[in-house]
Amino acid sequence: MSFVSRSHGWVGCGGEPGAGQQAKAVVETVDGGRTWSTRSATGGGAVGRLFGSDYLEGISMWPSGTGFLWMGRGTTAMTRDGGRTWTAIGPGSPDVVIPLAAATVDDRTWFALVWDGNEQAQVLHMTEDSGSTWRRVAELAR
Secondary structure (H helix, E strand, O other), X not given: OEEOOOOOEEEEEEOOOOOOOOOEEEEEEOOOOOOOEXXXXXXXXXXXXXXXXXXXXXXXXOOOOOEEEEEOOOOEEEEOOOOOOOEEEOOOEOOOEEEEEEEEOOXXXXXXXXXXXXXXXXXXXXXXXXXXXXXXXXXXXX
């Protein structure tokens, strides 16, 4: 869940787990939760697309409509249109670099804590360009 004000927010929704293929959606409210609109979802339809495989774990959005989401098997993605379209970005990598948590400071500066299977360590990564490039900030645990 990511609220940018008392009235405006997004929620990433995931269905019953099923090898990562469960239904998923990103919904938005602009009236404090009284009504919701689907911004993207798995499957077809008149809304934007969301990745079908993987387990939706978290979402962080900004008033500009820029946001970041992470999934439990390595998918990390960004949006610039309020969650309608998502583009896969680092630092995640399916079944190798697994996001554990993430936070956005503003619409360009983000942090992602990952389990890096290549290094067998928890590693903190940072981007200052909305996910175009990432740099390693610290190793937190082995």
